[in-house]
Amino acid sequence: MRHFCTRLPLALLLAAFSVFTVSAQKVGLVLSGGGAKGLAHVGVLKQLEKNHIPIDYIVGTSMGAVIGGMYSAGYSPDEIEQIVLSPEFQRWTSGKPLESKTFNFLTAEPSPSALRLGIAIDSTFQARVSTNLVNDLNLNLALTRLLAPASASANYDFDKLFVPFRCMASEVFTRQVVEQKSGALSDAIRNSMSFPLAFRPIRNLDGKYYYDGAVYDNFPTKTMKKTFAPDIIIGVNVGDVAMRKYPKNDDALLGSTVAFLGTSVADTLSVGPNGIYIQPDLDNMGVGDFDLVKSFIAKGDTAAQRNMAKIKARIGRRVDSTDLQKRRMAFQSKAPTPRFIDVKVRGLRPDQNEYAARFFRKTGREYSLDDIEEGYYRLASDDYFKNIYPRIRYDEARKGYVFSVDAQRNNNVSAEAGFVLSNRPIDNLYVGLEYRYLRSLLYTASADVSLGRFYNGAHGSFRINVPAKYAYFIEPEITYNQWDFQNTGGVLGRDVINTQVKQQDTKLGGQFGVSPTYRSRILLDLATFVTKDEYTNSKEIKSADVLDATVFRGATAAIRLARNTLNRKQYAYTGHRYVYTLRGVTGAATYTPGSTSVLEGSSRHHEWLQFRATVERYFAMKKERQAWGYFGELMASGQGTFSNYRSSQTTAPVFAPLPDSRTLFLDSYRSARYVAAGLRYTQPFLKKLDWRTEVYVHVNGQPLVQGDQQQAIRKSGFDRPRVTASTGLIFQTPVGPLALHARFYDDPAERFSVYGHLGFLLFRSRALE
DSSP, rough: HHHHHHHHHHHHHHHHHHHHHHHHEEEEEOOOOGGGGGGGHHHHHHHHTTTTTTOEEEEEETHHHHHHHHHHHOOHHHHHHHHHSHHHHHHHOOOOGGGGGOSSSSEEEEOSSSSEEEEEEHHHHOOEEEOOOOOHHHHHHHHHHHHHHHHHHHHHTGGGSSSSSEEEEEEEETTTTEOOBBBBBBHHHHHHHHHHTTTTOOTTSSSSSSSEEETTEEEEESHHHHHHHHHHEEEEEESSSSSOOOOHHHHHHHHHHHHHTOOOOOOOOTTOOOOOOOOOOOTTTTTOHHHHHHHHHHHHHHHHHHHHHHHHOOOOOOOOOHHHHHHHHHHHHHOOOOOOEEEEEESSSSHHHHHHHOOOBTTTTTTTHHHHHHHHHHHTGGGGGOOOEEEEEEETTEEEEEEEEEOOOOOOOEEEEEEEEEESSEEEEEEEEEEEEEESSSEEEEEEEEESSEEEEEEEEEEEEEEEEOOOOEEEEEEEEEEEOOOOTTTTTOOOOOOEEEEEEEEEEEEEEEESSSSSEEEEEEEEEEEEEEEEESSSTTTTTOOOOEEEEEEEEEEEEEOOOOOOSSOOSSSEEEEEEEEEEEEEEEEETTEEEEOOOOOEEEEEEEEEEEEEEEEHHHHTEEEEEEEEEEEOOOOOOSSSSSHHHHOOOOOOTTGGGSSOOOOGGGGGGEEEEEEEEOOOOESEEEEEEEEEEEBBOOOOOEEESOEEEEOBBOOOOOEEEEEEEEETTTTTTEEEEEEEEEEEEEEEEEEEEEEEEOOOOOOOO
């Protein structure tokens, strides 16, 4: 009895100490970086909450900082899962432009350039070339919007977040690990994921640039121990501990080596003897496979379940789900009302900052969230402001949020280059140069040249952009075009028989464009022009023959409404485009007969109105695994006949449904009045390989026929419907599409054929198109 009385207090004391230890037990969660592999952290978080395991502190790096930061900001694992499963998340990680945020105010007509190189020239005439990394435009705004309320609730102190949090970054110039513990949460996370050669670093408020925390500490257990000193660490590592096998080819080896060398190796024992180390099985899954979101989450879920018995054995404390949700909602309710009271642009000269700020509209006295997002994408639509970074910060004194943009001049000189190689003699080389000067307005001077056997052209313009409530621009320009339509021998032949039709035109004028929403734009086009068409009146041509010539001089005015959100400038499969043009033409045509003419020379006055409407739209099917599209065009022109049949055809509008249509002179596809409709189908096989099929039907109204004396005779009614079809493979290369097509034209001069090309098969329109 004496021994029992002695031991009872000791047992009670030990039991009480044990209960106190379990109740006071603190758990720290460490999440490593690993690109897309970091999505496995979501599955781990889901299992921890499902099993009521407490999370008292979080330290993350790179993608671990993204997932951990969102959890610390008050998002539940289910909410995080819904975010990363959304289509928007794929756009954040891929940098794909949003169709709804495609602006045509600054966008020029598509050019055949495959390479655009930006060069910044400063006042000392030193040049630097801008690099092309992942477009982080969507990602930056998304992080800022998602994390701004939590940052304000915590008063920009990471210890006061829903879960105290640390985010790792690297200062590569001083070779130091940076522990981020205050400021805007979105800034810290964005710093932590700036992996070299992938995402560009952002300029922080202190002027410093930080890189991915994985460079020096991809598994930050040391920071967890030093800063929070938890009783138990749960460490989740999705990075490679060692390269288990060499990649099979040199390109894969290079990519894997860069990723491996740019990431510190995790110490699997650093969680401590009582810690839990979790390594999801992510073999054969890459750091860039962001389209495998569900698979990554499932892998993390499975890895956590396999370790759950150990986790429960070592962590006796549990968290009630209801209490956890109450705390989460209480933290979220602390966020200030989302009122945007001001927009500021920093990083440029004062007058340049003012110019950039004019892209943001205001609804009443305040800015709505839509106003903020709209202005942000407007500003980014010109690559002069490509390096822009958004911030949202709460102003306690003014009781509202301030949206600020850190803007940098990306480049003021851009050089473009492109080429086309084809199995027909339509090869072409394109070079262009553009210089931009920004003060209170943006001034742009540009020039480009196309050189080839089939097409030669030159264009120069000077443009003044004025962003305002109703943005507008003024652009004087001059254009020269020349086409030589030729016959070739064989599928791969280059032996030119002779020139049957040669066309050239010069246009001098200008455009005045207005864009009320920065999306579609209304253009007023005023110009004088000179066109010269040389041609033969016979299907057979001899070397001694002299071509007829029609020179048409006059003036033209047009009003055009245009909108273009297509994802590619050729062979698009998402987005839409429409162009409506009303044009008036007046002038005098001088006809000089050649050796094949039976007519005499003459001069005639012509004037007419014409209306052209072109629409195309694409619809993605089965999660963008295939796409259908439709195309429609209407041409209604009062253009009369010229001196003879051939000159009437050379000046007539052209229906050009296929990429190579403009390289062929087909009478059946030239008419002053026609209506056309078509269907397009695209089936991707690999990431960059598509099978594309197109079918069109067009009908000419009041078609022209050649009379006995070579004159043009307009028939009444409609011609028979004509079918155009094409099918083939398209591979997207860094220098443009590589395409091989079998196609059919419903014209006596061209029926079945096979054509292929590498590069963008694009040419400028004629003066009167």
